[in-house]
Amino acid sequence: MKILVVGAGATGGYFGGLLARSGQDVTFLVRPRRAAVLRARGLRITGRGEEWSLEPRLVTADALTTPYDLVLLSVKSTALHQAMEDIAPAVGPDTAIVPLLNGLAHIDALNARFGAGPVLGGVAKVVTTLSDEGDIVRLAPLAHLTVGEQDGSPSPRVEKIRSALAEAGIDVLVPEDVMTSMWHKWVFITTFGAVTGLMRGTVGEINAVPGGAELGPAVLDEASAVSAAAGHPVPEPERAATLGIVTATGSPMVPSLYRDLIAGRPTEVEHLFGDLVARARALAVPTPLLDLATLHLRVHQERVTAGRQA
Structure with missing residues (x-):
């Protein structure tokens, strides 16, 4: 599965890092400033007994040209509309978009931009922050993702995503109603x-x-x-x-x-x-x-x- 993680901050960087560390095909879409930090220091995870780093594969918006199988969208809501324009070349007919924002307004925005078909519901529960140096610091044990179709129906693509996340050691829930x-x-x-x-x-x-x-x-x-x-x-x-x-x-x-x-x-x-x-x-x-x-x-x-x- 070809995975694009949009944002390498406290949430996207943590879960995307776990996916990359497990050997999966992960690329991080980042702004030039964040890219410079990651190239200089690597993607570093610390705290709660964790201490590891990796050299992430990075891409900036101007270099996106082909679709991905999975887009993990982990940005602040203030950056959502720009992120939607940035990821447009990465969204093909078989792409699944899993947004990890809080609230619900982003679902309406993503549906309007890409159609409801590619867009899944998602919830991230993790207590992490960025240090002054740009490292990801885990502050509490809680760390899991919830994923599902907007209409609550079971689907092969959700199971495929669940399997990929679980393979990376990520706790994943697939509820009957992800919107709830x-x-x-x-x-x-x-x-x-x-x-x-x-x-x-x-x-x-x-x-x-x-x-x-x-x-x-x-x-x-x-x-x-x-x-x-x-x-x-x-x-x-x-x-x-x-x-x-x-x-x-x-x-x-x-x-x-x-x-x-x-x-x-x-x-x-x-x-x-x-x-x-x-x-x-x-x-x-x-x-x-x-x-x-x-x-x-x-x-x-x-x-x-x-x-x-x-």
Whole structure:
């Protein structure tokens, strides 16, 4: 299977690296700046007992000329539309596109650009970040992918993808309804992001102050209500797992959105929060805390944009 991994950051670099290390035919589509880092240092994975590196095969958008069997799309939502144009030469009649973005708006965008046929649903759960040197640092044991057809039907291509990922040592889930899995990840990431982003603190710091432990459950209630109204109720075990993360005493955990916020970088506010609260309005679900988080992140986004234009 000829695989194109779009983006070699914390998520795409980790899973793509595992695929390449297993001997599979993997090429990373990267920007020139990232390409320079990878050529100089290699693709390096560290943390949680891992310490390995490889020399990745790289390509830039201007050099893409032939279709791939599988495109793993792992970019920020802010880079999605450019990425879709970049990968167009790599998408042929038999190409499968597995996007690893959070939220759902990217599915609509990919369907509009390429048709629904090539586009699968996908969910990545991994806790990684990029170091200042550009290495991928694994911060927690969690690391698995979920893949499936948008309509939930079983298919040979999904099984082929599952087999390739599993051969690389990647834990893979193929649920009956991947869109439900995507909704549930969306609930988790917006709950986690809203709690830490609004309070500008780690989970442990938030829950250490009076009233702090009440925020996570309240935000989760709102996000879960939107998901349920959309036809994807969150099962109690999954809800309990999210609650366990956002109410953990002493936890240093923060999402990548929080790290971007604190560092003064752009966030995926519209893709993750703006889209969710818009769907909540359409479904007549009140979301006052998520609305507040969205407003907070929009103000930050405007400040970052203004700073870059100055």
